[in-house]
Amino acid sequence: MGSFGPIAIGIVxxxxxxxxxSIRILNEYERGVIFRLGRISKGLYGGNGPGLVIIVxxxxxxxxxxxRLVTHDVPPQDVITRDNxxxxxxxxxYFRVIDPTDAVVQVQDYLVATSQxxxxxxxxxxxxxxxxxxxxxxxxxxxxLRAIIEGQVKPWGIEVPIVEVKHVDLPQEMQRxxxxxxxxxxxxxxKIIKAEGEFQAAEKLGQAAGIISRxxxxxxxxxLQTLAEVxxxxxxxxxxxxxxxxxxxxxxxxxxxxxxx
Numbered sequence: 676m677g678s679f680g681p682i683a684i685g686i687v688x689x690x691x692x693x694x695x696x697s698i699r700i701l702n703e704y705e706r707g708v709i710f711r712l713g714r715i716s717k718g719l720y721g722g723n724g725p726g727l728v729i730i731v732x733x734x735x736x737x738x739x740x741x742x743r744l745v746t747h748d749v750p751p752q753d754v755i756t757r758d759n760x761x762x763x764x765x766x767x768x769y770f771r772v773i774d775p776t777d778a779v780v781q782v783q784d785y786l787v788a789t790s791q792x793x794x795x796x797x798x799x800x801x802x803x804x805x806x807x808x809x810x811x812x813x814x815x816x817x818x819x820l821r822a823i824i825e826g827q828v829k830p831w832g833i834e835v836p837i838v839e840v841k842h843v844d845l846p847q848e849m850q851r852x853x854x855x856x857x858x859x860x861x862x863x864x865x866k867i868i869k870a871e872g873e874f875q876a877a878e879k880l881g882q883a884a885g886i887i888s889r890x891x892x893x894x895x896x897x898x899l900q901t902l903a904e905v906x907x908x909x910x911x912x913x914x915x916x917x918x919x920x921x922x923x924x925x926x927x928x929x930x931x932x933x934x935x936x
Contacts (some may be wrong), residue, residue, distance in 0.1 A: 691727055692733055696732035696733075697719075697729050697730055697731070698709070698727065698729055699718075699724075699727075699728045699729070699730060699737055700726070700727060700728075701721075701723075701724030701725045701726060701739065703725045703727060703743055704725075704742050704743045705724060705725055705739050705740065705741055705742065706723050706724050706725070706739075706742060706773075706775040706821065707723045707728055707737045707738065707739055707740070707781075707795075708722045708723065708729075708737070708738045708740060708776055708779045709723065709730060709735050709736070709738075710735065710736045710737075710738070710774050711731065711734055711735050712734060714751050715776060715780070718730045718734065719731065720829055723775065738779050740772055740775035740778055740779060741772065742771060742772055742773075742775070743770055744770070744771045744836075745769070745770055745771060745786070746768075747767065747768045747769075747770070747790055748765065748766075748767050748788070748795070748841075748859065749765055749766040749767065749768060749793045749794055749797055750765065750794065751763045751764065751765040751842075751844070752764055752765070752797050752801075753833065754797070754800050754801040754802055755832050756801065756802065756803060756804060756805060756806050756808055756809060757802065757803055757804060758803050758805045760806045760845075760846075761846060762801075762806070762843055762844060762845055762846075763839050763843075763844040764797060764801055764809075764840060764842070764843050764844070765840075765842055766793065766797055766820065766838060766839060767838075767839050767841055768789065768790075768793045768824065768835065768837075768838050769835070769836055769837040769838070770789055770824075770828065770833050770834060770835045770836070771833070771834055771836075772785070772793055772832055772834075773831055773832055773834045774832025775832065775835065776832065777830065777831055777832030778831055778833060780829045781830060781832065782831045785831050785832075785833055788828070788831070789824070789831075789833060789835075792824055792827050792828060793820075793824055794850075795801040796820055796823045796824050796827075797820065797840075799823070799863050800816060800819050800823065801816070801840075804816060809843060811816050812844065813840055815839075816838055816840060817838050817840060820838040820840070821835055821836075821837065824838060825923070826842070838888055839894070839923055843914045873935065895933045902913060903906055
């Protein structure tokens with residue numbers, strides 16, 4: 676009986692150690708891929724998670740896979756666009772694992788593999804685009820990148836919902852050329868607006884001249900209005916030559932009154 680005590684204690688310790696090796700706890704965002712003697716299998720309890728998963732010690736091997744969205748920065752890539760402009764571009768790729776088994780079995784390291792594919796796709800898509808398209812049509816390029824990357828990583832059980840080109844670094848000489856182009860475009864628009872304003876003013880003046888030519892009294896009224904404006908604005912005495920035709924209607928009216936009398 677005396678020797679049974681240490682043996683029982685050893686058995687209990689062995690059972691505790693065996694239980695510790697058998698029990699795995701997977702978080703809600705985790706799934707487990709279990710290999711039993713090298714083959715894909717499910718645990719004794721809990722399947723692939725989440726929660727409590729029990730495996731067979733020394734026979735089963737569990738690989739944890741996170742299902743959370745991964746944000747990966749693509750390192751800056753030197754790209755020559757279709758119109759032979761050298762630029763440096765970086766991007767960000769958002770992807771997640773949707774099939775843990777494929778992500779473990781089909782590729783050795785899906786994080787590294789996805790990063791390499793993103794770099795290759797970035798150089799390929801931007802190399803086939805013009806600089807103007809790269810700067811102005813960013814959404815189209817993002818969609819092309821996402822479609823190419825997702826098509827390559829889908830067999831690995833990975834989904835790519837978003838790809839965004841973050842920054843386009845242009846050479847200094849190209850930045851100066853684009854600044855001059857933008858300035859020239861602003862000057863062109865300003866000249867067009869000024870010309871349109873002059874055209875409208877000339878058109879209105881032509882209409883006014885037509886009205887005045889048909890009614891001489893209108894010219895006289897305009898002359899009097901100008902005199903009133905000058906008298907209001909200037910405090911000094913201003914002398915204007917007044918044409919006799921301005922008073923002709925009044926003289927004729929006066930003469931008619933005398934004739935009637």
